[in-house]
Amino acid sequence: MQFRLLLLLTLWLLGHHAILTSGCFEMERAALLTFKAGIIDTSNCLSSWTGRDCCSWQGVVCDNNTGHVVKLNLQNKYQYDSNSSDCTLRGEINPSLLVLSHLIRLDLSGNDFNGTNIPEFIGSLKRLKHLDLSNCGFSGKVPQQLGNLSNIRFLDLSCFYETCIFPYRVDGLSWLSHLSSLRYLALMSLDLSSAANWLQEVNKLKYLKELRFSYCGLSNIPNSLSHVNFTNLEVLDIGRNGPFNTTLPTWLWDLTKLSYLDLGNSGFHGKIPDSLGNLISLKTLYLQSNDFEGSIPTSIQNLCNLVFVDLSSVGIGGDIAELAGKYCPWKNMETLMLGNNKLHGSLFGWLEEMKNLSYLDLSNNSLAGPVPTGIGRLSNLQILELSYNSLQGVISEAHFANLSKLKTLSLGSNSLIIDVDQNWTPPFQLSEISLGSCRFSQPQFPAWLRWQMQTIFLDLSNTGIRDTVPEWFWNLPFFNVDLSHNQIRGKLPMTLQFTNMATLILRSNRLEGPISSLPTTLVALDLSENSISGPLSPTLNMSRLSYLLLSSNQINGSIPSYICKLKFLKVLDLSNNSLSGELPQCWKNSFLLVLDLSNNNLADEIPSSIGSLSSLTLLHLNNNNFYGELPLELQHCNNLLFLDVSNNKFTGEIPRWIGENLQDLVILQLRSNMFVGEIPSELGRLAYLQFLDLAHNNLTGSIPRSFGNFSAMTYDAIHNYDGNGYTVDESNFTSFDYSNNLLVVIHGDEYQYSTTIYLLKILDLSENNLSGQIPEEIVALVLLRSLNLSGNHLTGMIPERLGDMRSLESLDLSLNELQGNQLSTLDNPSIYIGNTYLCGPPTGKNCSENETIPNIAGDDYDGSESTWLYVGMGLGFVAGFWGVCGILIFKESWSSAYFQMIDRLYNKIYVIIAISMRRLNRKMGG
Numbered sequence: 001m002q003f004r005l006l007l008l009l010t011l012w013l014l015g016h017h018a019i020l021t022s023g024c025f026e027m028e029r030a031a032l033l034t035f036k037a038g039i040i041d042t043s044n045c046l047s048s049w050t051g052r053d054c055c056s057w058q059g060v061v062c063d064n065n066t067g068h069v070v071k072l073n074l075q076n077k078y079q080y081d082s083n084s085s086d087c088t089l090r091g092e093i094n095p096s097l098l099v100l101s102h103l104i105r106l107d108l109s110g111n112d113f114n115g116t117n118i119p120e121f122i123g124s125l126k127r128l129k130h131l132d133l134s135n136c137g138f139s140g141k142v143p144q145q146l147g148n149l150s151n152i153r154f155l156d157l158s159c160f161y162e163t164c165i166f167p168y169r170v171d172g173l174s175w176l177s178h179l180s181s182l183r184y185l186a187l188m189s190l191d192l193s194s195a196a197n198w199l200q201e202v203n204k205l206k207y208l209k210e211l212r213f214s215y216c217g218l219s220n221i222p223n224s225l226s227h228v229n230f231t232n233l234e235v236l237d238i239g240r241n242g243p244f245n246t247t248l249p250t251w252l253w254d255l256t257k258l259s260y261l262d263l264g265n266s267g268f269h270g271k272i273p274d275s276l277g278n279l280i281s282l283k284t285l286y287l288q289s290n291d292f293e294g295s296i297p298t299s300i301q302n303l304c305n306l307v308f309v310d311l312s313s314v315g316i317g318g319d320i321a322e323l324a325g326k327y328c329p330w331k332n333m334e335t336l337m338l339g340n341n342k343l344h345g346s347l348f349g350w351l352e353e354m355k356n357l358s359y360l361d362l363s364n365n366s367l368a369g370p371v372p373t374g375i376g377r378l379s380n381l382q383i384l385e386l387s388y389n390s391l392q393g394v395i396s397e398a399h400f401a402n403l404s405k406l407k408t409l410s411l412g413s414n415s416l417i418i419d420v421d422q423n424w425t426p427p428f429q430l431s432e433i434s435l436g437s438c439r440f441s442q443p444q445f446p447a448w449l450r451w452q453m454q455t456i457f458l459d460l461s462n463t464g465i466r467d468t469v470p471e472w473f474w475n476l477p478f479f480n481v482d483l484s485h486n487q488i489r490g491k492l493p494m495t496l497q498f499t500n501m502a503t504l505i506l507r508s509n510r511l512e513g514p515i516s517s518l519p520t521t522l523v524a525l526d527l528s529e530n531s532i533s534g535p536l537s538p539t540l541n542m543s544r545l546s547y548l549l550l551s552s553n554q555i556n557g558s559i560p561s562y563i564c565k566l567k568f569l570k571v572l573d574l575s576n577n578s579l580s581g582e583l584p585q586c587w588k589n590s591f592l593l594v595l596d597l598s599n600n601n602l603a604d605e606i607p608s609s610i611g612s613l614s615s616l617t618l619l620h621l622n623n624n625n626f627y628g629e630l631p632l633e634l635q636h637c638n639n640l641l642f643l644d645v646s647n648n649k650f651t652g653e654i655p656r657w658i659g660e661n662l663q664d665l666v667i668l669q670l671r672s673n674m675f676v677g678e679i680p681s682e683l684g685r686l687a688y689l690q691f692l693d694l695a696h697n698n699l700t701g702s703i704p705r706s707f708g709n710f711s712a713m714t715y716d717a718i719h720n721y722d723g724n725g726y727t728v729d730e731s732n733f734t735s736f737d738y739s740n741n742l743l744v745v746i747h748g749d750e751y752q753y754s755t756t757i758y759l760l761k762i763l764d765l766s767e768n769n770l771s772g773q774i775p776e777e778i779v780a781l782v783l784l785r786s787l788n789l790s791g792n793h794l795t796g797m798i799p800e801r802l803g804d805m806r807s808l809e810s811l812d813l814s815l816n817e818l819q820g821n822q823l824s825t826l827d828n829p830s831i832y833i834g835n836t837y838l839c840g841p842p843t844g845k846n847c848s849e850n851e852t853i854p855n856i857a858g859d860d861y862d863g864s865e866s867t868w869l870y871v872g873m874g875l876g877f878v879a880g881f882w883g884v885c886g887i888l889i890f891k892e893s894w895s896s897a898y899f900q901m902i903d904r905l906y907n908k909i910y911v912i913i914a915i916s917m918r919r920l921n922r923k924m925g926g
Contacts (some may be wrong), residue, residue: 001904030099032096039090043086050389070102074104076108090112093108093122102127106132111135117139118138118142132156135159137159137164138157139166142169150180151181169192170192172194178886184209190216192213193216211238212235214237225251236255238266243266244267248263248270261286263287269290272316276303277302284306285311287310295317304332312341321346321349330350338548339364352374354378355378371395383406384403389414390414393412393419394441395416402427407430409428411435413436421439424448425451437462447470450470453477458482477726479501486672492517497519500524504522504526523547529551532550532553533555536560536791545566548571551576552576556580557579566589567588571592575599577600579601582607583835596620608631609633611633617641618640620643623647624647630645642740643665644669645673646673654694659684663688669693670693670694670697671694676698678699678702679699684706684708688711694765705775706777713781741753761784764788768792773796774793776800784805786810787810788812791816792816
């Protein structure tokens with residue numbers, strides 16, 4: 001019997017060897033070479049795939065007993081580790097892999113198959129236990145044939161990094177129920193929005209230990225399950241989905257083996273329940289950026305294994321000392337993120353006890369009191385975020401005594417005083433320093449910075465520095481620097497051009513002299529509110545620049561032509577300088593969002609090339625000497641929200657295309673120009689318009705009835721524009737901010753608006769030559785806060801329903817020719833002054849039912865009393881003219897307003913005198 005068994009074994013081994021070729025089956029070797037032929041291997045990652053023994057090839061693993069290929073490990077490790085060589089395979093996956101029928105592991109992760117579909121034939125490799133096709137650049141649908149992989153334990157089809165650029169979706173997950181052996185399932189960043197029953201299908205996988213469905217667009221999450229089957233789950237990652245808009249589901253608390261839970265950024269609300277304490281195995285908890293209420297439940301004390309907590313931006317409150325002081329998990333904590341909440345209290349009595357802490361974020365809360373010096377004993381601390389609180393007191397060298405591992409120090413926007421010796425040598429090398437709005441105990445530039453050779457982000461804004469910037473500072477490897485709102489003096493050094501700086505913010509200091517040289521690496525430069533002088537250099541190399549803010553300096557000369565050729569420029573603010581000449585003719589930038597050239601001495605016509613700024617949202621050309629008509633090409637800037645060309649010398653009619661093409665306009669400011677003709681009714685099409693100022697022009701005709709169509713002045717929340725709608729602020733550059741400005745005139749007083757522009761609801765048509773009646777339709781603008789129609793020739797009755805405009809805070813109808821009773825609810829006499837034929841309170845003129853309203857243009861008008869009144873006023877004007885003439889000559893704005901008033905007075909006097917003289921001639925002739 002034993003002999004027979006030995007003989008059969010020998011015959012089997014002889015037969016087995018007969019089909020092997022040097023340790024590799026020929027058929028499998030040929031299949032691998034066919035697979036290689038379909039691959040584009042620019043990095044020669046498969047250069048070892050030569051010779052007869054395929055089991056020795058890179059990434060190929062054979063079974064030691066059978067010789068069959070059982071593993072194909074061709075992952076690109078560079079996707080995770082930049083120190084590894086980039087070994088990206090491209091092309092297509094050839095069906096020849098079907099020959100590898102003994103394959104149990106296939107890993108092609110991190111390669112680039114350029115939008116091709118996952119091959120359906122992979123579902124026929126039924127011995128597969130491990131399939132990793134993550135980050136491979138696939139597109140289309142995930143094939144349901146993967147449900148045939150009944151032995152699969154590890155399945156990762158996730159799509160992250162730059163490879164995830166193609167539509168990649170899963171229409172349903174019913175095929176999952178066949179994968180009964182599955183332990184690990186990751187579909188991160190795939191589109192699962194159509195997978196309505198995703199949780200029910202996953203619940204069938206009772207052996208599942210890790211589920212990663214983050215960034216999948218899941219649209220619903222059941223609050224309960226009739227039976228929780230997947231209780232072996234240890235990792236649950238379904239963050240960044242929804243928003244689910246529901247409370248935390250109850251089935252979570254049955255997953256008592258969970259060690260990792262991520263529910264962040266998914267639109268959960270309500271209270272965090274006490275049932276959280278059921279998850280006694282939990283080590284890592286992500287609940288950030290949801291909308292919870294109340295405080296953290298006391299049951300969290302049961303989670304003694306907790307070492308990582310992210311509860312930032314969830315709305316929780318309470319005393320931080322009580323929260324952290326009495327619960328055992330906090331003492332073992334390595335990462336504690338509670339930023340952007342409603343926590344209050346002190347850091348004393350608990351923070352010093354967290355010996356293992358490496359990451360602490362308590363920023364943007366209401367914490368008060370000093371920072372304990374015991375924090376200097378937390379030797380593992382790498383990131384310290386305490387900014388935007390109400391902390392106070394002194395930060396000394398003792399606070400940093402043993403923090404040799406510290407990389408991020410963020411204490412900004414507190415009332416802290418940084419008091420360290422000028423000769424102090426820090427124990428750390430920081431990559432990020434944020435001390436904005438703290439104060440240095442000494443006005444000198446902090447000398448300890450010269451030892452920080454790894455710092456790439458530095459914020460020392462508003463820290464009380466009154467010094468020059470030392471030469472060694474510009475030799476440090478800073479990438480982003482903010483030294484704004486100090487009293488730094490001196491000039492920009494020539495050595496600045498040799499740095500690798502991307503962001504330089506020196507706003508609101510005392511810098512002077514010209515801008516002589518800049519780093520070619522600059523992306524953002526803010527030198528606003530200094531004493532920079534001289535013309536802009538015509539040769540500055542700023543090809544990468546996206547943000548250029550030089551407002552409120554003493555820069556003169558013309559705008560160099562290279563400015564309008566900066567193809568990456570998004571914000572250009574040269575306002576409040578002494579620039580002169582014409583605008584460059586070469587505007588070609590399609591990315592520019594903000595162009596602010598206000599308050600300069602620029603002149604000439606607006607070049608037609610400005611119409612190529614197709615992305616422009618904010619355009620300020622006000623307070624210059626521009627003339628001519630608005631260029632027709634400006635209608636192509638159809639993303640404009642804000643257009644201000646006030647206080648110039650523009651002529652011609654207000655273009656109709658403003659109402660036809662600039663449909664997103666919120667602010668339209670055309671006051672103090674020389675526009676003529678009628679107001680185009682097309683302006684009424686601007687549904688988002690909430691501020692319209694056409695005052696101080698030469699407009700004629702009537703007020704368009706279409707003005708009753710301004711939806712933003714009628715309905716709440718007609719659009720999504722708010723304060724941020726007028727602010728450019730990118731998440732990757734949080735220190736940079738362009739603040740929009742608008743000069744508003746109400747009752748002759750000027751007001752400067754910035755952060756609250758979005759609250760303005762104003763209509764100003766004053767000081768024109770408008771005639772006709774006030775249209776009834778205007779009373780529909782119930783959200784209007786200010787209405788100024790003064791200084792026109794409006795006639796007829798004041799609309800009776802004008803009093804229904806409940807939001808009206810300022811109304812001026814003075815200096816018109818209105819008649820009838822005015823509104824009892826609007827009793828400021830100045831509203832009605834100059835309207836001769838209005839009667840009733842508060843004018844002091846009684847209204848009589850028998851009194852008729854005279855017609856001043858008629859021949860029978862007896863205006864003797866009025867005639868001599870106006871004649872006397874005219875004589876008074878002649879007598880007093882030279883008393884004010886000198887002032888008016890030298891104050892252009894006063895003279896303009898004064899002589900417009902005199903013109904009106906002259907016209908009225910002329911009409912009355914002409915009528916009186918005609919009547920006198922008739923009597924004498926009779």
